[in-house]
Amino acid sequence: MRKPCCDKQDTNRGAWSKQEDLKLIDYIRKHGEGCWRTLPQAAGLLRCGKSCRLRWINYLRPDLKRGNFAEDEEDLIVKLHALLGNRWSLIAGRLPGRTDNEVKNYWNSHLRRKLISMGIDPNNHRPNTFNLPRPHHKNSQAISSTAKLSAGLKTPTNDQPARSGGNNCDQVSDGTSCLEDESCGHQLPDLNLDLTMTAPLSNSEPENLKEEQNLMSLKCHRNLPRPPISFLS
Template sequence: MRKPCCDKQDTNKGAWSKQEDQKLIDYIRKHGEGCWRTLPQAAGLLRCGKSCRLRWINYLRPDLKRGNFAEDEEDLIIKLHALLGNRWSLIAGRLPGRTDNEVKNYWNSHLRRKLLNMGIDPNNHRLNHSLPRPVHQNPENSTSTASTSSLMKNDTNNQLVRSQQRRDNDQVSDAGSCLEDEAPGAPCGSTLPDLNLDLSMSFPSSSSLGINKDEDKEKKLNIDPNLSQQELVPSSAATLVLFQ
C-alpha cells in the first residue's frame, strides 16, 4: 500500500493565501528548491510537498511569463502537439516562461477547440470530415500561409463546440503524436503535408526548467538539442496546413 504523500488531515488544501505564497517564496529564495517533501515543514507551511512544488512551478516562479499566448506560441504549441502528443512538459520546455500546466490548460480551453472548429481532429491533427469544415475554404488560400491563430478570431462559431468540449474531454487523453500514429517509416508529412516540422529543438534556459529530464527525453526522441529556440518557432508558412 502506497503511503500518502502527506498527512492529509494536517494539510491545507485549495487556494493558496498570500501568506502561504510569501512563506514559500521566502523559503525558496533562502534555501533554493530542495527536497519538496520536507520543504513544507521547514517553511512552516501546512501543505504537502507536492502542493508546494506545483504552486512554485506553476505560479510563483519568478521567470514565469504569464499573460496571453502570442500567436507564435500558439502555433508552436500546435506543431509540438502534433509532434509530441500530450507531452506537456516537453512542449512547455520549448516555451520559455510557460509551464506544462499552463500549456495544457491553454490547449484544452483554446487550441483544441480551435482545431475542432477548423475541422481538424486535435487528437491526431488530421482533417476530420465529420467535424465542421474550416471557414476559410478559399482555394487560393488552401496552401494557407495564414496562421491558425488568425484564422479563428471569430469565436462565435465556437459555441457549439464549446458545449461539446466537456463531453469530448474524456476522449482527449489518447492524443498521440503523429509520430506514434504513423506507420513505421512513414514520415509525419504524409498526413501533415505542409508541416515543415523541423525537429530540431533547443534547451530551455537552465534556470527555468527541469533540464535533465528534458534532455533525456529529447535523446529518446532523437531531437537535436543543439539548435536555437528560433529554429522551432514556426514561420507563418509552416503553420499547420492540414487540408489536402
C-alpha cells in the same frame, strides 16, 4: 526507510492564501528550490510538498510570463503538439515562462477548439471527419464517453500509460503524436520542424532528455532543408 511525503490529515488543501504564497516565496528566495518533502515544515506551511512544488512551478516562479499567449506561441504549441502529442512538459519547455499546466489548459480551452473550428482534428492534426466533444468538462463527460463508445475510441488512459506513446491509427485519433505512428501513411502538415540539435530550454532532467532524445532520433527529420530550429532557441 524514508518518511512519507506528507500526512494528508494535517495539511491544508484547496486555494492558496496570500500568506501561504508569501511564506513559500520567502522560503525559496532564502533557501532555493530544494527538498520539497521537508520544505513545507521548514517554511511553516501546512501543505504537502507536492502542493508546494506545484504552486511554485505553476504560479509563483518569478520567471513566469502569465497572461495571454502570443500568436507565435500558439503556433508553436500547435506545431509541437503535432510532433510530440500530449507531452505538455516537453512543449512547455520550449516556451519560456510557460508551464506545462498552463500550456495544457490553454490547449484544452482555446487551441483545441480553434483547430476544431478550422476543421482540423486536434488529436492528430489532420482534417477532421467529425467533431470531437471537449475533453474534460463535467457537462461533456457523458457525451464524450458515449461518443468514444460509439466511435470506438481508445483512450490512452484506459488502455495504456499516457507516456507509452502507443497509438492506433484508425480514423479516430487518441491524442498521441501522429509522428509516432508512421504506419498511418497520413501526411502531416509541413511543419518544418527539426528538433535534433537543441537542448530543451528548461533545466532538463535526465528523464526528459532521454525521452526527448528518443523522440528526436525516432522521427524528427521532417522537411529539412531548414537550418535547425532558430525558433526553439
